[in-house]
Amino acid sequence: MKMQSKLMVMFSVLIVAVMLLSACAPAATPAAPAAAAKVIRVAVVMPSATTDMAFSQSMYSALLSVQKEMGGETAMEIKYSENMFKVPDAAAALRDYATQGFDVVIAHGSQYGSSVEEIAKDFPKTTFAWGTDVNTFGQPNIYAYTAAAEEGGYVNGVLAAKLSQSKQIGVTGPVEVGDAKTYISGFVQGVASVDPGMKVNKTWTGSFSDVALMTEAAKTHIANGADILTGSSQSVVGSIGAAKDNGKVLWFGTQSDQATLAPTLVVASQVYDWTGMIKEIIASRTTGTLGGKTYILQLKNDGLKIAYNSGYSLPADVKAAGDKAIEDIKSGAVKVTP
Amino acid sequence: MMQIFTQTVMMGILISAIRLATPYLFAAIGEAFAQSSGVVNLGVDGIMLVGAFIAFYITLITGNVWLGVLGAAVSGLLMGLLMSFISVTLKAEQGISGIGLYMFGLGLSSLLFKVLVGTVQTVEGFQPIKLPILGDIPIIGEIFFQHSLPVYAAFLLVPLAWWFLDKTTWGLKIKAVGQNPAAADSLGVNVDQVRYFSVCVGAVLAGLAGASLSTALVNLFQENLTAGLGFIAVALVYFGGWRPLGILTGALLFSTVNAFQLWMQVLGVNIPSDVAIMLPYLLTIAALVAVTNRVRAPAALNKPFERGEN
Numbered sequence: 001m002k003m004q005s006k007l008m009v010m011f012s013v014l015i016v017a018v019m020l021l022s023a024c025a026p027a028a029t030p031a032a033p034a035a036a037a038k039v040i041r042v043a044v045v046m047p048s049a050t051t052d053m054a055f056s057q058s059m060y061s062a063l064l065s066v067q068k069e070m071g072g073e074t075a076m077e078i079k080y081s082e083n084m085f086k087v088p089d090a091a092a093a094l095r096d097y098a099t100q101g102f103d104v105v106i107a108h109g110s111q112y113g114s115s116v117e118e119i120a121k122d123f124p125k126t127t128f129a130w131g132t133d134v135n136t137f138g139q140p141n142i143y144a145y146t147a148a149a150e151e152g153g154y155v156n157g158v159l160a161a162k163l164s165q166s167k168q169i170g171v172t173g174p175v176e177v178g179d180a181k182t183y184i185s186g187f188v189q190g191v192a193s194v195d196p197g198m199k200v201n202k203t204w205t206g207s208f209s210d211v212a213l214m215t216e217a218a219k220t221h222i223a224n225g226a227d228i229l230t231g232s233s234q235s236v237v238g239s240i241g242a243a244k245d246n247g248k249v250l251w252f253g254t255q256s257d258q259a260t261l262a263p264t265l266v267v268a269s270q271v272y273d274w275t276g277m278i279k280e281i282i283a284s285r286t287t288g289t290l291g292g293k294t295y296i297l298q299l300k301n302d303g304l305k306i307a308y309n310s311g312y313s314l315p316a317d318v319k320a321a322g323d324k325a326i327e328d329i330k331s332g333a334v335k336v337t338p
Numbered sequence: 339m340m341q342i343f344t345q346t347v348m349m350g351i352l353i354s355a356i357r358l359a360t361p362y363l364f365a366a367i368g369e370a371f372a373q374s375s376g377v378v379n380l381g382v383d384g385i386m387l388v389g390a391f392i393a394f395y396i397t398l399i400t401g402n403v404w405l406g407v408l409g410a411a412v413s414g415l416l417m418g419l420l421m422s423f424i425s426v427t428l429k430a431e432q433g434i435s436g437i438g439l440y441m442f443g444l445g446l447s448s449l450l451f452k453v454l455v456g457t458v459q460t461v462e463g464f465q466p467i468k469l470p471i472l473g474d475i476p477i478i479g480e481i482f483f484q485h486s487l488p489v490y491a492a493f494l495l496v497p498l499a500w501w502f503l504d505k506t507t508w509g510l511k512i513k514a515v516g517q518n519p520a521a522a523d524s525l526g527v528n529v530d531q532v533r534y535f536s537v538c539v540g541a542v543l544a545g546l547a548g549a550s551l552s553t554a555l556v557n558l559f560q561e562n563l564t565a566g567l568g569f570i571a572v573a574l575v576y577f578g579g580w581r582p583l584g585i586l587t588g589a590l591l592f593s594t595v596n597a598f599q600l601w602m603q604v605l606g607v608n609i610p611s612d613v614a615i616m617l618p619y620l621l622t623i624a625a626l627v628a629v630t631n632r633v634r635a636p637a638a639l640n641k642p643f644e645r646g647e648n
Contacts, residue, residue, distance in 0.1 A: 049448065049561035053458050083448070083562065170604070176611060203603040206615030209565040212361070213596065215556045216354050220600045223350045235565075237458050238556050244460055245557070261458060 040070075040104070040282055041077045043097035047085045047109040048209065052234035054255040055179075055272075056082060059108045061256075062274035066282075069275075076282075084109070085209075091115035098123040104281060106130070110178050116142060120291075127290045129281060132179050134294045141290035145277055147297040149179040149232075149254060150186025151329050152270025152304050154336045156252040157190020158325045159268060160228045161198055162318045163250060170221025171202040172214055172231035172239045180232035182338035183254050183270070187230055189336055190325065201226065211238040218242035222249055230254070237261060250312075263311040268322070271305045272297055300330045345477070347601055352481045354597035355590060356489060357555060361386070361547040361564075362589040363492040365571035367499045368543025370580050374503060375536035376516040376638040377425050380436025382544045383568025384443020385417045389545030390552040391447040394559035395454060397461045407488075407549050414545020417443065418538035426533045429642035440568070448561040458560050463553035464488055488550035495543075499582040512536050516636030519643040529643045544568065577626055579633040591625060592618050 044063060046056035060080060067076040079097065084090035090112050097105050098119060105123075107116045107130035116130045117137045124141060131145035160169055169191060174180050188200050201224065203217040215238035218229055222242065230252040231239050240261045243249040251262060253269030277295045284290070297303025306326060308314060314322075328334035342348075365382050372379045389410035397406035417439065424435045464486035468474075473483040503509035514522040515532045523529050551567075552559045574592070578584025599614035 049452075051452060051457055051561065053560075201604045201606060202611075203600055204611040204615060206612070207565060209562055211556050211558075211560055211563055211565065212358065212551060212567065213600075216358055216597065217600050217604075220350065220354060220597070220604050223346070224601075224604050234560065237558055237560050241460050241556050241558050261460065 039075065039077050040285075041079075041102045042104045042106065042278075042282075043079045043081075043100075043102040044106040044108055045081045045084050045090045045093045045097070045112065047083070047090070047111070048234050049082050050080065053237055053258055053261065054232070054234040056108065056234075058256045058272040059106070059274055062272075062278055066275050066278045069279075085111075087111050087115060091119065094128075095119050095122075098126050098128075103127060103285060104129065125290070127281060127285060129291075131295075134296075136292055136294060140292050143281060143291045143293055143295065145274075145295040145297070147179055147272050147304060148299075148336075148338065149183035149270065149304075150189070150336045150338045151299050152254060152306060153183040153186025153188075154190035154193075154329060154334070155299075155306050155322055155325045156230060156254070156268060156270060157187040157192075157200075158194055159190075159314075159318060159322045160187070160230065160250075160252055161191040161194035162321055163267065164198065164228045166225050166227040167195070167198050168221075168225045168227065169198065169200045170218065170224070170226035170229045171200060172217045172221065172229060172236060173202060173204045174208045174214070174231070174233035174235060175206060176204050179255075183232050184230075185338060186336045187252075193325075193334075194321070205235065207235065208233045209235055211235045214238035215242050219245075222246050228252070240266070257307045259307070259309040259311060263309070265312065266309045267312050267314060268306055268308045271307045273303055273305055276301065276303060299326055342598075342601065342605065342607065347605070349477065349481055351594065351597045351601055353484075354600065355594035356482065356485060356493075358593035358596060359589040360489045360492040360555065361551045361567055362571050362574060362593065363495060363586065364543050364547030364550055365568055366574040366578065366585045366589060367495050367582055368540035368547070369572050369575045370499070370540075370578070370582065370585060371503070371512065371536040371543070372540035373575055373639060374516045374580055374636055375512045375533045376519060376636055376641065376643070377422075377533055377537050378432045378436060378572075378640045379421055379425075379439075379537060379540055380433055380569070380572060381417070381421055381439025381443060382436075382540075382547075382571055383564050383566060384440035384447075385414050385541050385544040386443070386548035386551070386564045386568045387447040387562070388413050388417060388443045389548030390563050391450055391548075391559050392545075393549035394461055394552040395450070397463065397553055398455070398459070401462070403462075403464055403553050406553055407546065410545040410549035411542050412545075414542040414548075415538055417545070418541025419534075421541060422534040422537040425537070425642065426530050429644065432640050432642070444562060447559075447563075451559060451561055455559070458558060460558045461553065463557040486554045488546075488554040491546075492550065493586075496582045496586045503582070508532075508535075513636070515643075516638055519638050523643070523645055529645075533643075544571075547571070573622075576633070576635075577622065580636065588622065588625075592622055595621050 048056045050060040070076045081093040104127045120128045129143040136142045136144045205213045214235040218239035219242050228250045244262045251266045257269045259266040392413045393406035393410040396409040425432045466486050469483040473479045519529045574588045577588040595618040599617045
């Protein structure tokens with residue numbers, strides 16, 4: 001018992017010391033922002049890693065490129081929290097950033113909606129943005145954003161249908177929700193527009209992160225005769241790896257440019273380009289607008305881009321078909337249903 | 339539904355199942371060692387992640403998969419020593435320290451990946467090897483004898499672990515310490531030493547499980563590559579009744595049903611994907627219910643041993 005009470009005393013002293021130290025710290029910071037050029041402070045909370053080659057990476061790299069354009073860290077500060085798949089963790093991080101006085105707080109994950117709705121009420125001077133979704137909850141300081149992933153899916157589908165020789169295409173999906181679902185829906189329509197009889201087989205692994213199962217799903221498609229694969233989520237690195245193992249199976253990507261993973265097998269990727277949206281959100285703050293708008297990335301507004309992989313030699317007529325599909329979607333001649 | 343019962347598909351399912359079972363076998367048999375001696379190590383997933391990264395990274399920079407495997411084993415050993423120190427010497431609450439170890443492994447592997455590699459890329463890992471005579475047998479050969487080395491190793495581990503735990507003195511000591519450490523102690527068995535040993539063996543195997551993932555199954559590393567595989571491996575230990583053969587059954591059941599549901603989806607069988615995804619878990623639970631009466635945990639599981647204190 002004596003040992004325990006000694007430990008309790010030590011522990012209490014430690015706690016008090018930590019509390020004193022943390023109370024002392026913030027006194028230093030208020031001095032800094034008073035300086036001349038005001039740094040715009042952006043924080044982002046993401047469900048997976050910034051290196052996921054998919055969803056989170058697309059937002060993070062967009063933020064970095066906007067930062068570079070604005071003049072670096074002295075013009076725009078970026079702080080991020082990644083791997084915040086669990087909503088309570090993310091909510092704590094979001095509230096933390098808002099408390100620390102960040103100007104723009106981005107909740108990059110469709111599971112964060114209710115957290116954003118609640119937290120935004122407590123910080124009326126902070127801009128909140130979240131996605132992928134369209135709901136701004138009627139609050140003046142919330143933006144919502146989403147991507148019309150079905151558009152790029154359609155273009156990829158057109159290209160895939162023209163390139164497939166076995167006439168079997170495999171789709172390795174994660175969970176049948178959100179932009180994974182809409183991308184694949186668009187892809188199937190794209191294939192059907194070229195060849196209504198071509199087989200597109202779909203698998204869902206039930207997880208955004210189970211790479212081992214995704215690899216096995218891809219291998220199953222290949223064993224079944226597919227010579228082209230596509231899919232969505234960070235776990236598709238497994239599918240791309242399986243395509244590479246096979247050596248001849250081609251890949252179509254989405255969310256980020258996935259060409260680096262298999263330089264000779266990735267044909268094209270739909271890239272989410274958030275930079276336009278980010279710049280607009282930041283600029284709007286100067287006119288006092290902190291939210292209330294929904295952004296949709298489309299081919300038309302350059303929010304979505306099709307990145308052809310230069311490492312893969314795409315026949316000219318196939319590329320022409322792809323480009324025509326892009327033009328048709330932009331002009332509205334072709335409507336893709338999500 | 340009938341498309342499932344063709345030769346190509348059935349063979350495909352079994353081949354996938356054998357491959358998929360590999361990391362589960364390594365990790366679960368390792369955990370069985372630890373738990374047989376009375377220590378619950380919930381940090382398996384974290385150890386797997388560090389092992390997976392180390393194996394991947396060393397293979398990436400040296401081009402030598404074997405060095406990568408060695409590195410994974412060493413990293414597993416180090417994390418095992420850490421867990422042993424916390425659970426056996428410091429006698430901390432095992433469940434919580436295990437979770438802490440998992441988070442440490444997750445964070446460390448992600449940090450190292452970010453700093454040392456930065457972007458996802460593939461490696462030349464273990465390639466499938468066709469065994470000389472066995473691999474040529476018409477159907478059986480293709481299913482069982484054309485896998486990569488880690489796959490063979492994982493399955494060989496089963497009889498090896500059985501022999502070690504059931505037929506050697508050390509195995510007896512491990513089980514004694516897990517059932518009744520006070521009695522074992524009174525007979526001169528060094529309880530702490532035995533527990534250190536079995537936790538470290540478990541951790542080395544967990545490291546190898548991670549290595550099998552990153553250098554044989556998927557041939558790349560991504561943050562949180564295992565996505566909870568280690569925890570399923572721990573569940574498999576319970577499912578298998580702490581016996582290597584039971585674990586093999588559980589691992590194969592789980593991965594076969596997984597392979598089966600993937601093929602069902604690929605062939606367009608008219609079952610909602612959500613149901614297909616649930617199948618492996620449902621069947622494992624059903625099997626658990628069927629087996630439950632005959633399974634007994636090591637009596638001293640999750641209880642730190644203090645000489646003189648019961």
